[in-house]
Amino acid sequence: xxxxxxxxxxxxxxxxxxxxxxxxxxxxxxxxxxxxxxxxxxxxxxxxxxxxxxxxxxxxxxxxxxxxxxxxxxxxxxxxxxxxxxxxxx
Numbered sequence: 887x888x889x890x891x892x893x894x895x896x897x898x899x900x901x902x903x904x905x906x907x908x909x910x911x912x913x914x915x916x917x918x919x920x921x922x923x924x925x926x927x928x929x930x931x932x933x934x935x936x937x938x939x940x941x942x943x944x945x946x947x948x949x950x951x952x953x954x955x956x957x958x959x960x961x962x963x964x965x966x967x968x969x970x971x972x973x974x975x976x
Contacts, residue, residue, distance in 0.1 A: 887940050887942075889964055890967065895969050897973075899971065900933075901933060901962075901970055903931065906926065906927055910960070911924060919958055922947060922958055932945065933945060941963065942963055
């Protein structure tokens with residue numbers, strides 16, 4: 887799997903979110919989830935897994951809510967993220 891610049895990425899690497907799928911923001915999230923996902927733009931996250939037959943990376947977030955801890959995240963295509971740092975703990 888490669889990022890927007892053609893850099894090879896793997897699970898555990900740190901990537902910057904460059905773009906978020908607008909249909910996800912518009913139709914895939916409720917009013918409580920949307921601001922947390924929008925805040926992911928231009929921030930760095932560790933790759934959790936590579937999904938969709940190696941076409942997308944998955945990154946996750948957590949936040950506190952009245953019911954406890956909520957989770958979310960993004961599945962991103964190569965043009966939506968950039969490698970920041972390789973995971974050297976392999």
